[in-house]
């Protein structure tokens with residue numbers, strides 16, 4: 001369970017990224033986060049795994065506050081959270097397998113991690129993750145020889161290899177051909193069925209409606225909608241986007 005309490009983020013230049021956000025996400029939920037560009041979606045996800053530091057508030061991951069944790073405790077908490085980036089963030093000169101194995105680093109001390117001393121169990125977990133995303137025959141191919149869609153699947157496999165309880169995905173389809181959106185959402189949904197909670201930032205409302213159990217709508221850093229897709233009326237959509245769906 002993730003409990004976000006009174007979470008605010010003010011950037012050093014004074015921009016309000018998040019404004020007193022309160023939300024609880026139960027284990028196993030598939031949550032889509034929507035809102036206009038600049039609404040705070042990325043800031044929200046990045047605060048949850050501490051790519052961004054919150055200014056104030058709490059983020060409890062199964063009861064442990066990650067918002068202001070540091071050192072080994074932060075490392076341990078982050079291990080529970082996989083992150084999938086819009087631009088994949090892979091080491092493109094390494095193989096798919098090597099990238100996915102890096103998802104296991106949180107389970108090793110720094111020394112063995114740097115030396116790449118992965119166990120047979122790590123390799124088995126990485127292989128399973130790559131097979132689940134449909135890349136069993138591409139494991140040893142260098143990432144720069146894979147298509148964008150395949151690269152994003154490697155990135156998802158890397159997140160899954162962490163054996164996380166939560167996957168955060170920040171516009172994971174935005175760099176891909178729109179036709180691949182359903183493939184990426186479908187893969188995330190499959191892992192969600194295994195019990196991993198998923199939070200996806202998404203700017204295509206249709207996809208959010210199609211896949212989400214629950215939608216969070218942000219506007220200017222505030223959480224202005226929290227409910228199932230069925231509760232998202234045109235009024236609510238207007239409130240989130242302060243425009244009509246036709247403008248999206």
Ligand SMILES: Nc1ncnc2c1ncn2[C@@H]1O[C@H](COP(=O)(O)OP(=O)(O)OP(=O)(O)O)[C@@H](O)[C@H]1O
Pocket residue numbers: 011012013015016017035036037038039040041042043044203
């Ligand atoms: N590093 C930063 N320094 C200052 N302001 C920032 C920084 N990162 C984001 N912001 C600002 O914080 C607000 C929220 O941005 P954020 O990136 O979270 O929105 P978003 O909803 O994810 O937008 P997009 O869909 O374009 O990614 C915006 O006003 C943005 O300009």
